[in-house]
Amino acid sequence: MPKLYICTHTVIVATLFQKYLKYTGGILNFMSYNNFIIIFLLIYFASALASATTEITVNPVDYPRGAVLLIVDGLGSSYIYPEYTPYALDGNIVEKANNSQIMEIASTGARVNLINTAKSPKTDQGHSVIFTGYSKADLEIVSLENATIFDILHNKGFICLGLMEKGDFFEIKNKQDLILFEKSNSIKNPVFNIFAKTHKTQLNSILAIMDNWKNKTNTYFKGTKGVERYILYNQYILEIAKDIVRDLSSSDKPFLLTINVGAADSAGHYTSSTEYAQVIEGLNILDLYNICVNNNIALIITADHGMTFPSLGARGGHASSKYSSAIESKRIPFIIIAPNVKSQVIKETYYQADLAPTLLRVLNIPNNLQYSDGNIIPVIKYVNMQVIADSDTSIELWRGNEKVLSAYNDSEFIFLGLESDNYTMRFYNSSGMHKYNINLNSDRVFDFTAKQKSGKEYTSASKYIRAQSQRTVLAVILILIVIITGLVIIIKLIKE
Template sequence: MLSLILFLLISPAICASDGVYTGGEALPRGAVLLIVDGLGSSYIYPEHMPYSVEGRPLEQAVLFNLSDGARVLDIRAPAPSTVPGHSTIVTGCSVADEILVGIDNATIFDAARRSGYICLALLQRGDFMNLLLEQDGVLFFENNSLSGDPTMGSRGDLPEDVREIMEEWMHAYRFYSSGYSRYNRWGLDAASDMVRRLDRPFLLIVNLGGIDSAGHYRGFDEYIRAVRALDVGLGELVRACRERGVLLIVTADHGMSFKGSRGGHAGENYSNCLESLRIPLIAIGPGVDDVVLGGKWSQADIAPTLLALLGIEGDLAMSDGRSLPIRRTYTLRVELPRPGSVEVRRNGSVIAGESGSSSYTFRGLERGVYDLYLNGHLRSIVLSDDTTVDLRESSSGVVPRWLLGSLLILAINVCGIAVILRLLRR
């Protein structure tokens, strides 16, 4: 009888193992984070109209090769400047600076490396020391200059095949003619080739600097010409990523505003303009929904979104961003106050079902309305982001039925023993 009582008391703990269901498409093999320095979404989004500081309407460029995937209409840089922009993009922190990038577990590179990814970079702008030190291998231009050849840096354990690819592209720069568009094309060509040749999980960050330089030094006409020239190289990169099942995210550190023929973004006349603050965010690849996302979002949301699309769990140390709802599938977690059953249905069809646990994780669920049957009780939810249904708190203050049952059996046995003892005494 004592053994029965002990079994009843400890059996819920035995049953509390996780029930897991995994559906949906495979995760990306890697990711390219393309940061086009100075590219404002006002100049490439048909929903926006760019204006000069004086209020004069400006021309737009059409990038045909960025017409698919997910596009976020209104995402803004907290500070329209290169170093804060790069720092925010890689940390998910809206007040990030180059010091924060050097903190342990603060960047997407730390999270990716813990998950077995190799971290690589092609940096034409924003190559401050802490960002360079986050990479396993990097090609960068000293003094952010278009002149001269790129420099290579790497950790000692960089795989030899990766080192050879990067060295090839370090030497290839001399064969590209001068000019802002060719400067950008080298970066896009190098990224496309690396995507096709890398045979291990990787996170590649690419920063193109030609558009920003064109806006600052040559004015609007050269700026918009350099933007239009991106399309051919972008097309090759998009094709390479699709062929290899690689995620591509295109964004910017800040935009660009124009006063007369002079471009700027951080100065007094420019920093508050939408053209400086509003940046593009376009995602293409496995797990990305074909959606145009409205609402207002922050540059700090890019890092958690990238990690979520790669299936990398765990929070960034200083992030205040949130994952954007642009994924095709999401994760549903169900926490019950005691072991029980969960059934997930959509449009009357059973998607998944598990029993015997108090904690369940269902991955790979498409956005939409689902019916949950929790121990037979119906609860409907709308899934548009990772969601947790936690019923443990709702049961606080209520004695669980399994405990009531155990106490009742214990009481019956105690009463039985008492009756037997009284009979024996007679």
């Protein structure tokens, strides 16, 4: 319904209402002029808000109730992705890790190749970029307000928990509600501590799980050495993660559990390319994956940086000038499984800073990261589209020869839950029909108002669409107020 029609309609209703009161014996006397004006304005604004936008849900979207972010420290995608072959600095091919489990898990979600763009791909910088979505982030940026995914999720009522063998810098620990971390940075003699920023009753069971595992650290690792101990070092944290996610699955509280397993990085630095590959092969995340999938929880697998070896069988590195420019140090995996994520392999290259805004999009949380320069990777199954015009228009959306939807006679439309795909939009206005070929791989706003000489497309539409949806909610509230006010007046009239 166009806005001009809303105004005219409201004036007509108000005029008729006054005449009705006049001809029913001066009932207007019970109500002051001010009261009448208040009710009139409520009707006016409620009608305007309720009628200004047509909102259509094409497909219901199932958003995950929480997320597990698994950072495999030092895992280069060169060593696990089938498209790549890792090379040593001397030009020889290095062994790949034969971990088919990771690729099988990836086949149920979206798999992307990310590039660590830091000048020196270090652990602190890699984690800082992952958590802030800012390509030049450091720990100082992490410490700032609204800089990290933890800040944004806390603002939305999420619990943020951590299990970290590496990357447990104070600035990161300080953003967690509760974290178990490895203090000694030693696989030979690991020492785990617990840091709780605040006491929350709902975290008591999580604290008990962490404390129980902390107390049996020595027993768990007893009698192991070499590659076996490296593999067990990773598995220790993954076992704790499974217990925590099971516990959280019985609660309605949304959460983010951040995990860092550090054995691959340590193996790359202190053993050889062969043992590095073996440690990756021993990474067993299938149980954690199944728990997440069965409980509507997103699972994200990535790394802070990769690893480069000077030659076959030698020790490796990633941060020094000798290794930092090698693609094996910069290329990292990004695998995401969630109920609203499309199963696909995205061949285009994205960057580490794109992870944070993508994670927030999957969780249906606005990207209010203060410093982020990352983009949303098109991993989701469904997207939203808004169309804005100056006057009444009609919209048809076609996919090939199939008409997906049609909407008529409004100046603003919101379409929720469209499948991510290529479409043809037919836009009808007073000048005729206009066709536009559009690729909906993320939220879009198309502006056809007079201020735009041609249809302008906005590729970051989430905030605008969400604002329009909030207007609809506000309209409903105002309409309810009008109805309740009317009932009170009627009751008063009857009593008098």
